Amino acid sequence: MASDQDSREKLLDTATLLFSSQGIAATTVAAVARGAGVTPAMVHYYFKTRDQLIEAVVDERVCLFVNSIWDPIRGDEPPEDMILDIVERMIATTEKMPWMPALWVREVLSDGGQLRERMVQRVPLAKIALFSENVARSQQAGAINPGLEPTLIFISVLGLTMLPLAMARTLKNRPLLPVVNKAALLDKTVLTRHIKALLLSGLALPATALSDAHFDE
Template sequence: MATHPHPKRPRGRRAETPAAAPVRSAPARKPAKRAPGRPNVDSPDQRTRLVDAALACYVRQGIVATSLRDIAAEAGVTPALVHYYFGDAQQLRDSVIEERLLPVFQSVREPLTRVDADDLAALVAGFVSGVFRAVEAHPWWPALWVREVLSEGGALRDLLVTRIAPEFSRMIAQRFAQAQARGQLNADLDPRLLLVTLIGLTLFPAAGAPIWRQLFQADDLGMDDVRLHALALLDRGLELKP
């Protein structure tokens, strides 16, 4: 029986085997991009810092003249971060009003609502002392008051007229009128102007302190001296009677 010889392999060559398919690793997932201005998860909350920076700019250069870029520079952050927290300049301004300005007014007004309606001396002393306590705690208040309320075009004038002052002003004027009707107050005074007088003896001297201290070389006079001066003038001018 004939046999077939095995085919000879070419010398020097090995039998070829199918090549294994290369193993492909999954593409690395790229980290999600943060929106411009969005802080890292572990970043500290910058909101309070931005409100304080906005207030500092408002006092120094005025509300209308202050841009978000100015506030960002004051706080040492990017304008995009300011946008992240507040959206726009109006929202930031509203936050400053709600969180910084209104609490100051409330700190003066609220204690006066608890004073006995017949005790005009306590009402006057409470207003004067309350204003100077607020000035001591918030030295920026008088300058901002003059710039943004009293000055023509001030950005806070409408806020004062429509929201802050109406009810409080009427309450003070009514108490002065009632005391005058009882013969407890100088009859030559107009009750409607007395609140204006109280402000003129408190906020104005506080706002003008750098000027009158320089004019009269009066660096030795502090706000408590101004408070006592105002109370002495009012005590004699109002001619309060028990």
């Protein structure tokens, strides 16, 4: 027979998946119980209220994702490495938490998302400060584009990473949607390469390609 901890973990996993796939507002305690194969009374045994269940999902599931991204930041690493490592960690962590992109877009980024205020209270401000200060120092040293705003870089990385991952899930569930190269959205190796190239050089051709183009002329 499953232990109390196993039962509680199953309820959290079920709630997290339902929150991601259909939204928190549409997910009742009864739906969580049904998905976990237990009675609503069993849900209330572990989580006295629905709000307590939501808080547990935030603290024990969503914050695991956030911490996996920010905990390794020291603030003294080369800023390019720091930023690209964040991209790799975000994509790698969603392999273990495939529900995260859709939940993030639906419940944190969107107006009215029920996790927005909860996540604002859990923002790792000290780590974000280290990130921004590191970028600013590199700008002052002439190593990074001075036109970039340090506080917006992570938001840009978040958009470049989470939105395509959320869209990939939609495409996977709706295979007939007309997308030119659907495989590129579904392949995380391709996505990682694309994001890194976009962050490092944008639309500019690599130096070798520019030299070749000039030589051809």
